[in-house]
Amino acid sequence: MAFDNLFSPIKIRGLELKNRIVFPAMGTKMATEEGYVTQQLIDYHVARVVGGCGLNFTEVCGVHGPSNPVKFLAIHDDKYIPGLKALADAIHAAGGKAGVQLWQGGMAAASYQQGGIIIPSDIQVPGTDYVIPGASIETIKEVVKSFGEAARRAVEAGYDCVEFHAGHNYSPHAFLSPAFNKRTDEYGGSLENRARYLLECIRAIRENIPEDMPLFMRIVAHDDYLENGLTIEEMIAFCKMAREAGVDVLNVSRGNFSTAALKYEVPPVDLPRGFNVANAERIRKETGMITIAVGRINDPAQADEIIASGKADMVVIGRAQLADPDFCNKAREGRTEDIVKCVGCNQGCYDGFVSPEMPHITCLRNPALGREAEYALSKTDKPKKVLIAGGGVAGLEAALTLKRRGHHPILCEASDSLGGQFRLAGMAPRKEEMKDAAIAMGEAAKRENVDIRLSTPVTPELIDEVKPDEVILAIGSEPIMPNIPGIGLPHVTNSHDILAGRATASGNVVVVGGGLVGLEVAEHLAEGNNSITVVEMLDEVAKDLGYLRKICVMESLYMKGIKTITGAKCVEIKENAVVIEKDNKTEEIPCDAVVIAVGAKSRSTDELVEYCKAHHIPCHIIGDAVRARRALNATAEAAAVARAV
Template identity: 75%
Template structure:
C-alpha cells in the first residue's frame, strides 16, 4: 500500500520535514564521559537519516553542568558546540533534519552521581533520615537561564528545532505534577503555580532562538501509578499555556521512573501497540496543536492509519528504527515485508542501557546498532559455500547476512519449519509478535534465494554431501531434564512441549522453575488450569527478566492468582503431588500436572565438530548451541561470524 499521509511533508514555522516520522531522543550511552558527541553517535544518527527518517532528535542533552552526569550529551558550555555541529552537519548531509532535546534530569541524576540532584520540593531519602531540599528560588532562576543559553548554543550548532523535555519525572515534570511538587510558594499549589517554572523555561528558550525555529515539548499525557498525579485534563490545560508561551509541537509520551509506570516509557511487547495514541488524539483535539503520537508504533500501516485518521500529525518510530534503520525507505518504496520489526523485547535497548556491563545499547533484531560504520556489509571477493545447521533466529541471521555479502549459504533445519524457539516463545501470552517476526525472517530468507532444507538434521553424511567451505552450528538448546525421583511419570512434561502444543496440562498444575519460561508457561495455562503453583529455588521469581518485562509479567501473575513458592527445591514428584524442601522442611503440593521449566542446555553437536576437525573444515558454534542464553546473544554472534567469513 502507499503511505501518502505518513510521507506527506509538513512545515512547522520555518522548518519543512519530508515526512511525518520522528526518530526520538533515546539513551544510547554513546556519548563519552566528557559528554561530547562521538563518531559512533554520528554514525548511529546518519544511518537513520539515510534510511529516510524525517526528523532526528538527540538523546537528552544536559543544559546545566553540575547536574549533567557522565555519559550524557552536554550543551551547557560552548565547548560542546563544535561536536554538536558535526552531528547536525552529518544529519543534514544525509538528507535529514536535526533536533536537540534540552534536559534537566531532576531525581534521575541520582542514578548516576551523588551531587547535582535538583528537586521541585523537599524529598526524603528512602531508608534514611536525610532530606534532599527542594530547589531554591536562586537555583530555579539559574536553571531557567541555563535552558535559554543552551538554546542559544543549539542555534549555533545548526539544529533545525529544539525539544524541551517536560516529562518522565525529570525536573520540569516534577514541578508540574502535584505528586512530586509540595511547594507552598509561587512555584507550588495550583496548576498555574506548578506550571510557572516550565513556562519560564519555555520563554527562556524561545527568547534565545529565531522566530522561525520550531519548539517541541515532550510531555506525559497523565501520571500513572502516582498518588495525586497529573490528570490528562491538567496536561491539556498546561499545554494551552505552553502554546501561548511559544511551544509549537507536543510530543505526547507517558510514564515515570518513580513507579511501575516506567513500563510506559520504553514499553515492552506486553503492552499493546498504539497504547498511547488515544491520549495524543485527545490532546490534539483539545489544544489544537501539532501533536506527535508515541507508544509501540512499529509498523508503517499502523503509522499511516494514525496520521490519516487525524489521531496525530506525526509519529515517533524509535525502536522500530533501531531494529531497521531503513524502515522509512522500505515503507516508502513498498518493500514492507522486508522491514525488520521491533518485537518489544527490550533486551538490547532498555536492558542494555541500564546494565553497567553493556557499553552501549544494541538490538536483538539489529546487531549492527551502535556499530554502523564497523558493520557496513562488505561484499566478498571469494564466495564460499557455507552450511548452516539450524533454522532458528541465529541460523537465519547468519544466512541472510552471508547471502547479502555474496556467499552461498545452505541452511538445514531438523524440524518442518523455520524460526526455532522464537516461534515457541511466541505462544506465550502477549508475545505473538515474536512468532510473527521469526516466521517473517524465514520468509525473508526464502525471498533472498537462500537454499533451505527442512526436515534435514546436519550429520557427518550431510556435511560430506554438501561439501561446504565452512560450517556454522546454530542448532540451539533443549530443556534440561533434572534428576528428580518421579521425573518420568506420565503427568510430567516440559515448558517447550506445553508452549509448542505437543502436550497439555490441566487441573492443579505445578511449574518447577520460576524464571522467564516458567512464568510464561504459568500465564499460558492460567485460564486452563484450576490452580498454578510455581516452585523456584532462588529468593525471587523472574530474576532473568529485564526490568520492564518483569513489571508486566508480575502484574499478570498477580491478576491470574498464580502462587509462587520461593527458596524452595523440588525433591520428588509423586502421582498426585510434588514434594518441596523449603527452609529444611518438606511439604507436599497437590497437583495433577507437573511442568519442568528450569532452563535449557545446548544440543549436542560433537559429531559435527569431530567431522569438521577431521576434514579441516572451519566451523563456528553460535547462540544457544554454544551456551543457552538470551536471543540477543544468538543474533549478535550470528552477525559477527557472518561478517568475518
C-alpha cells in the same frame, strides 16, 4: 508511493519536513564520559536519515553543568558546540532535519552522580537519614537561564528545532506534578504555580531561538501509578499555557521512573501497540496544537492510519528504526515485507542501556546498531559454501548476512519449520509479535534464495556430502529434565512441549521453575482456567527477565491469580502431588499435572566439531549451542561470524 498520509510533508513555523516520522531522543551510551558527540553517534543518526526519516532528535542533552550526569550528551557549555554542529551537519548532508532535546534530569541524575540533584521538594533517600533538598529559588533561576543558553547553543550548532523535555519525572515534570511538588511558595500549590518553572524555561528557550524555529515539548499524557498525580485535564490546561509561552508541538509520551509506570517509557511487547495514541488524540483535539503520537508504533499501516484519522499530526517511530534503519524507505516504497520489525523485547535498547556490562545500546533484530560503520556489509571476493546447522534466529541471521555478502549458505533445520526457540517463545501470552518475527526471518531467507533444507539434521555424513568450506553450528538448546524422583510419570511434561502444543496440562498444575519460560508457561496455562502454582529455587521469580518485561509479567501473574513459592526445591513428584523442600522443611503441593521449566542446556556439538576438526573445516558455534542465553546473544554472534567469513 505507499502510505501517503505518513509520507506527506508538514510545515511548522519555518521548518519543512518531508514526512511525519520522528526519530526520538533515546539513550544510547554513545556520548563520551564528558558528554561530547562521537563519530559512533553521528553514524547511528545518519543511518536513520539515509533510511528516510523526516526529523532526528538527539538523545537527552544536559543544559545544566552541575547536574549533568556522565555519558549523557551535554550542551551546558560553548565547548560542546563543535561536536553538536558536526552531528547536525552530518544529518543535513544526508538529507535530514535535526533537533536537540534540552534536558534537566532531576532525580534521574541521582543514579549517575552525587551532586546537583534538582527536585521541587525534599525527598528522603529510602533506608537512610539523608534528605535530598528541594531546589532553592536561586537554583531554579539558574536552571531556567541554562535552558535559554542551551537553546542559543543549539541555534549556533545549526539545529532546525529544539525540544523541551517536560516529562518522565525529570525536573520540569516533577515541578508540574502534585505527586512530587509539595512546595508552598510561588512554585508550588496551584497548577499555575506548579507550571511556573516550566513556563519560565519555555520563555527562556523561545527568547534564544529565531522566530521561525519550532519549539517542541515532550510531555506525559497523565501520571500513572502516582497518588495525587497529574490528570490529563491538568496536562491539557498546562499545554494551553505552554502554547501561549511559545511551544508549537506536543510530543505525547507517558510514564515515570519512580513507579512501575516506567514500562510506558520504553514499552515492552506486553503492552498493546499504539497504547498511548488515544491520549495524543484527546490532547490534540482539546489544545488545537500540532501533536505527535508515541508508544509502540512499529508498523507503517498503523502509523499511516494515525495520521489519516486525525489522531495525531506526526508519529514517533523510535525502536522500530533501531531494528531497521531503512524502515522509512521500505515503507514509502511499499516494501513492507522487507521491514525488520521491532518486537518490543527491550533486550538491547533498554536492558542494554541500564546494563553496566554493555558499552552501548544494541538490538536483537539489528546487531549492527551502534556499529553502523564497522558492520556495513561488504561483498566478498571469495565466495564460500557455508553449511549452517539450525534454522532458529541465529542460523537465519547468519544465512541472510552470508547471502547478502555473496556467499552460498546452506541452511539445514532438523525440524519441519524455521524460527526455533524464538518462534516457540512467541506462543506465550502477549508475544505473538516474536513468533511473527521468527516466521518473517524465514520468509526473508526464502525470498533471498537461501538454500533451505527442512527436516534435515546435520550429520558427519551430510557434511561429507555437502563438502562446505566452513560450518556454523546453531543447533540451539533443549529443556533440562532434572533427576527428580517421579519425573517420568505420565502427568509430567516440559515447558517447550506445552508451548509447542505437543502436550497439555490442566487442573491444579505445578510449574517447577520460575524463570522467564516457567512464568510464560504458567500464564499460558492460566488462560484455560487452571489453578497454577510456580515453584522456584531462587529467592524471587523472574530473575532472568529484563526490568520492564518483569513489571508486566509480574502484574499479569497477580491478575491471573498465579501462586509463586520461592526458595523452594522440588525433591519428588508423586502421582497427585509435588514434594518441595523449603526452609529445611518438606511439604506437599497437591496437583494434577507438573510442568518442568528449570532451564535449557546446549545440544551437543561434539561429534560435528570433531568431524570438522579432523577434516580441517573451519567450524563456528553460535547462540544457544554455546550456552542457553537470550536471543540477543544469538543474533549478535551470528552477525559477527557471518561478517568474518
